[in-house]
Amino acid sequence: xxxxxxxTSAFDDENLSGRSQKLFFEVTEEENFTYYGNHEVDFxxxxxxxxxxxxxxxxxxKIRDSISKGYGSIVIKNPGAKHSLGVGILNKLNLIFEGxxxxxGIGCIDGPTVRINGRVGWSCAENMMSGKVVVENNAGSCFxxxxxxxxxxxxxxxxARTGIDMKGGTILIGGNAGAYTGFMMQRGRIIVCxxxxxxxxxxxxxxxxxxxxxxxxxxxDCVQGEMNEHEIRWLEQKIKNAEIDCKVPASKFKKxxxxxxxxxxxxxxxAEKKGILG
Amino acid sequence: MCGIAGVINKKKTVNVGEQMRLMLxxxxxxxxxSTGYAMYGKPKKDGFILRFKVSENAAEKVNVKPEDPELLKxxxxxxxxxxxxxxxxxxxxxxxxxxxxxxxxxYKSDNLEELAKAIETVEKAEILSIGKGLxxxxxxxxxxxxxxxxxxxxxxxxHGIGHTRMATESDVDIKSAxxxxxxxxxxxxxxxxxxxxxxxxxxxxxxxxxxRFNSNCDSEIIAVYIADKMAKGIKLEQAxxxxxxxxxxxxxxxxxxxxxxxxxxxxxxxKPMVIYxxxxxxxxxxxxxxxxNIFPHEIKTxxxxxxxxxxxxx
Numbered sequence: 001x002x003x004x005x006x007x008t009s010a011f012d013d014e015n016l017s018g019r020s021q022k023l024f025f026e027v028t029e030e031e032n033f034t035y036y037g038n039h040e041v042d043f044x045x046x047x048x049x050x051x052x053x054x055x056x057x058x059x060x061x062k063i064r065d066s067i068s069k070g071y072g073s074i075v076i077k078n079p080g081a082k083h084s085l086g087v088g089i090l091n092k093l094n095l096i097f098e099g100x101x102x103x104x105g106i107g108c109i110d111g112p113t114v115r116i117n118g119r120v121g122w123s124c125a126e127n128m129m130s131g132k133v134v135v136e137n138n139a140g141s142c143f144x145x146x147x148x149x150x151x152x153x154x155x156x157x158x159x160a161r162t163g164i165d166m167k168g169g170t171i172l173i174g175g176n177a178g179a180y181t182g183f184m185m186q187r188g189r190i191i192v193c194x195x196x197x198x199x200x201x202x203x204x205x206x207x208x209x210x211x212x213x214x215x216x217x218x219x220x221d222c223v224q225g226e227m228n229e230h231e232i233r234w235l236e237q238k239i240k241n242a243e244i245d246c247k248v249p250a251s252k253f254k255k256x257x258x259x260x261x262x263x264x265x266x267x268x269x270x271a272e273k274k275g276i277l278g
Numbered sequence: 279m280c281g282i283a284g285v286i287n288k289k290k291t292v293n294v295g296e297q298m299r300l301m302l303x304x305x306x307x308x309x310x311x312s313t314g315y316a317m318y319g320k321p322k323k324d325g326f327i328l329r330f331k332v333s334e335n336a337a338e339k340v341n342v343k344p345e346d347p348e349l350l351k352x353x354x355x356x357x358x359x360x361x362x363x364x365x366x367x368x369x370x371x372x373x374x375x376x377x378x379x380x381x382x383x384x385y386k387s388d389n390l391e392e393l394a395k396a397i398e399t400v401e402k403a404e405i406l407s408i409g410k411g412l413x414x415x416x417x418x419x420x421x422x423x424x425x426x427x428x429x430x431x432x433x434x435x436x437h438g439i440g441h442t443r444m445a446t447e448s449d450v451d452i453k454s455a456x457x458x459x460x461x462x463x464x465x466x467x468x469x470x471x472x473x474x475x476x477x478x479x480x481x482x483x484x485x486x487x488x489x490r491f492n493s494n495c496d497s498e499i500i501a502v503y504i505a506d507k508m509a510k511g512i513k514l515e516q517a518x519x520x521x522x523x524x525x526x527x528x529x530x531x532x533x534x535x536x537x538x539x540x541x542x543x544x545x546x547x548x549k550p551m552v553i554y555x556x557x558x559x560x561x562x563x564x565x566x567x568x569x570x571n572i573f574p575h576e577i578k579t580x581x582x583x584x585x586x587x588x589x590x591x592x
Contacts, residue, residue, distance in 0.1 A: 080570050080574070081565075081566035081567050081569075081570050082567060083565075099576050100566060100576065100579070102566055102567055103550075103565065118576060119566070119578070119579055122550055137578065138581065140550065140581045141581060156580075157580070159581045160547035160583065161547075178583050179545075179546070179584045180546075197583055197584060198545075198584070
């Protein structure tokens, strides 16, 4: 292709016989650190988009157009529980939805602060990299699936398989969570102020689940751990920042972690896992 | 992936045909192959409503050959004769297609099993529903196509359930389309989203007990299962609770009777369901967009959890 010079791929000399310590980016190449289409926005520059009568694709394009014009605060009116709204936003942004989202809402985002004045359907904020999402109502199943970073907050209840396969970040649930919460989670933290249904933390590799109420039952590989002072303070702060009215004090929360180390999962063993394994 | 929906208006008769059409059109993307409605009008004091078909819809791209119209007329005549022989008096009849018919008739007793079995001895005849209030309509195409074909936009009633089907387990034809009537129980219908993995085992057991299966669709077993439980005197809600353990697989289904609407979700919570409850009306569907087609304003909805069973009264 014209105009492109051949570069050495980051994977070319990767050592496959163990955990790679390879740096994936050339520090001197600035373009590697910004996404294509990333724009400087002004949070005081506001606009609103009406979702009535337009498709998710058109809405997402309108959001991108507004970002490119420097708008930093965007209000979406009448989202009407449509699917796939607000996906793939890789920018700093204040995004407010004046209503409920359908399935796959705000998936694959990196950076924005999102407030949803309604409910979200299945697979909200899937694969989110960073940013903050606040859902005022309930959430469907697979909430924060494969989450990699950022804060994901729901003030009501969340459905089954919350935080399935998550690899980082924090999920905070003001109410109860469904079955298989934290299923196969690999990193990150889940905080549930209420109760959790059956098979919590089934097949979890790593990460921590904090529960204010009671888990109905624990899945395979999930065991109870001991809270330390640092974690209690962290929990207090997180719940307070999320403006959640939690009836259970942070010190009364229970902590659950992975009870088994999987073969060659990681060279770095977290301190809490060591404690469990003795 | 199929789409299911149900709506129940408490102590009120409304245009439930249009409500169901709007909801099902909203989840058309979940299943484009066929659409089915089971709707409940004001129960008839004397007499029954019978919906049946005598052939398949030979639409384009479907593996069904069109049959001679004379053959269909002959089958209808045979059914008329059988009904007459059994003492059923047809008071009104109509048809929207050459293969599907609606009869109103009176009969000597409330036990319609014998009559239903006799009607189904006619080649390719299948009863879609019999009941005092239930009318079950299913055909190929989306909700609007089927709704307009059968004139459902003016159907007044209290509640209804519906289904948009994506054929995964059996053919694209009317007999594999939902809803299923719980043969031979009056006014019981079921729609299902999911896959049942112990279908053949359960089917053999129920067939040995004398139940008939018209299709190879796994969802049909839910209707037969519920009918079997109710025949044993078990209440609908309890039968649904039992089904969570006895039916294996991933499923969410909606079942309706002459004055009730119920939903059940499996232990894995693998199939979606969104519920909106208010003082006057309860609506449930696979996706909130379906409910929002009849309630455009912001509403508070929730997902039922795993192994949850709910029943609402009309």
